[in-house]
Amino acid sequence: MGMDDTGPPDEREARRNRFETVYDATYAAVLRFAQRRVHPSHAEDVAADVFVVAWRRLDDVPVEPDEARAWLFGVARRVLMASQRAEQRRAALTVRVADDQVTGRLGSGIDADVVLHHVDLARAWRRLSPVHQESLALVVWDDLSSPQAAEVLGISPVAFRLRLSRARRALRHHLSSPAPARGGSPATLQQRSTT
Structure with a gap:
């Protein structure tokens, strides 16, 4: 049975007390x-999600404190697994979009500088926080206005514009900072592609 806030006042009060x-x-x-x-x-967000589940399923929460704690740990584990799956899907989408942009441009005969720029952009994108990625994606990929994107996120348009400004600044920072030394610098990659 789900937790709701309807019913006689005494029952509602008893449920609130139990949850507290x-x-x-x-x-x-x-x-x-x-x-x-x-x-x-992110830990507080996970805990908040766990207690939302506990609120909705209060009748399923064991009465004994240690059993309740174990039950809530199980909920937390499922919340974390769902979050990991979402993060993996988001990362896969990011890589797919970046790869599609690069390979699509390669097929069009665009020079190595453009390709390197897109590779740098994809790398910088992956270094952004999920909040910054979401803000930029809503405006750039989903073509939403700031008020529309703010509505999607459940925040004010002013808060969204501030978030978007920070996301753009972070992207510029990641584009201008040197990439991790995995496959060499963009200049090195460009020299390799021209030889």
Whole structure:
């Protein structure tokens, strides 16, 4: 049975009290569980998602505190796995889009400088945070206005414009900073392609 906020006032109050008891007894443990598995900046989001599930499924949460904690750890694990799958899909899409742009241009007879620029852009894109990628993607790929993108994200248009400005600045920074020394610098790659 799902958790809702309908029913007699006494029953609603009892459910709220039960949730608060579970929350107070387990939040710190759930947060530590998440902090050991994700970047600290994401741990609170994971914990929040776990307690949304707990709120909705309060009747399924065990009464005994240690059992409730274990149940919530199971929820946290599923939240983390779903997040990982989403991140993998996002990364795969990013690589596919970047590769499509590069290979599409190669077939058009565009010179090596353009190809290298697209490779640099794809590399810089991958170095952006998911928040910055989403902000840029909504405007560039999805062709949304700032107010429309803000609505998609559930934030104000002013907050979105600030987020977009930071994303553009981060992208410029990643484009201007040297790439990791894996396959050589763009200049080295260009020299290799011309010899």
